[in-house]
Amino acid sequence: MTQQGKAPPAILEARDLSILRDGRRVLDSVSFSIPQGRFVAVLGGNGAGKTTLFRAILGLDTPSHGSLHVSGHTTQPGRSAIGYMPQSRQMVAGQISGWHMVASALRGQRWGLPWHTPQARAQVNAALAAVDAQELAARPVASLSGGERQRLLLAQSLLDSPRLLLLDEPLASLDPARMRQTARRIHDLARQRNLTVLISTHDINPLEGFMDSVLYLAHGKALLGSVDEVMTTPALSALYGAPVEVVRAQGRLFVVAEGGGDTLHACDCTGHAH
Numbered sequence: 675m676t677q678q679g680k681a682p683p684a685i686l687e688a689r690d691l692s693i694l695r696d697g698r699r700v701l702d703s704v705s706f707s708i709p710q711g712r713f714v715a716v717l718g719g720n721g722a723g724k725t726t727l728f729r730a731i732l733g734l735d736t737p738s739h740g741s742l743h744v745s746g747h748t749t750q751p752g753r754s755a756i757g758y759m760p761q762s763r764q765m766v767a768g769q770i771s772g773w774h775m776v777a778s779a780l781r782g783q784r785w786g787l788p789w790h791t792p793q794a795r796a797q798v799n800a801a802l803a804a805v806d807a808q809e810l811a812a813r814p815v816a817s818l819s820g821g822e823r824q825r826l827l828l829a830q831s832l833l834d835s836p837r838l839l840l841l842d843e844p845l846a847s848l849d850p851a852r853m854r855q856t857a858r859r860i861h862d863l864a865r866q867r868n869l870t871v872l873i874s875t876h877d878i879n880p881l882e883g884f885m886d887s888v889l890y891l892a893h894g895k896a897l898l899g900s901v902d903e904v905m906t907t908p909a910l911s912a913l914y915g916a917p918v919e920v921v922r923a924q925g926r927l928f929v930v931a932e933g934g935g936d937t938l939h940a941c942d943c944t945g946h947a948h
């Protein structure tokens with residue numbers, strides 16, 4: 675990391691972290707340190723291990739080797755300081771209201787108890803207000819658009835005053851304007867609350883101007899740094915262990931397999947060109 679000045683203490687620290695899934699090494703001796711308050715884009719192709727990393731941070735997957743600490747503590751399930759927006763958009767549908775859907779994620783209330791304390795109600799209302807979703811509170815979830823449901827999921831992740839937000843592809847299936855709007859909303863919330871945000875995505879274009887760092891996962895390895903440090907042909911070729919090319923066109927940045935093969939990622943990196 676090359677951010678200027680004294681870095682705040684690390685909220686997330688991986689040391690030689692390896693994680694197996696079905697016997698396959700998804701993360702292989704990965705080390706990185708993320709200071710509190712950073713807004714980090716987590717990039718990597720399908721199956722690179724983004725969700726696996728999030729699950730490990732939540733304490734749902736145990737490292738096979740190495741260590742992973744959140745605020746200096748070993749990861750464990752149920753830490754209230756972590757807000758999570760899962761990639762799976764499955765949610766209780768039917769006639770449940772937006773308000774009750776958000777409330778169902780309150781700690782200890784996961785099965786939607788029919789009553790809530792005034793404090794719990796205030797927390798749900800505040801989370802809805804934080805994402806400008808008050809008008810969705812009374813609507814049946816089944817009647818909401820995909821983008822509106824995603825706003826409710828973001829509200830859920832804000833319950834219980836998290837210090838760290840893990841957002842697994844929160845921009846997926848949004849139109850370009852809403853991607854940018856959502857990225858700005860998350861960024862502003864993070865700044866107001868001094869939250870650390872890890873946001874996984876296949877297109878970092880909408881995050882341009884908001885992210886402090888990129889954590890790029892490929893072939894079990896990870897590279898953390900600024901956009902300028904990570905999104906370069908030499909850096910990503912070294913990470914992939916194979917030649918890839920970082921191409922800039924019309925203010926956008928693409929990562930392509932050498933020889934003009936598949937586009938691996940796209941990102942608007944105006945102002946980051948080398």
Ligand SMILES: Nc1ncnc2c1ncn2[C@@H]1O[C@H](COP(=O)(O)OP(=O)(O)OP(=O)(O)O)[C@@H](O)[C@H]1O
Pocket residue numbers: 695696700718719720721722723724725726727761
């Ligand atoms: N429940 C599971 N059991 C066994 N293997 C799994 C399981 N979930 C994921 N994997 C494997 O772990 C690897 C990493 O998957 P992961 O979901 O972390 O990738 P990802 O970077 O989030 O991918 P995507 O961008 O497609 O969501 C993949 O090879 C996947 O097949």
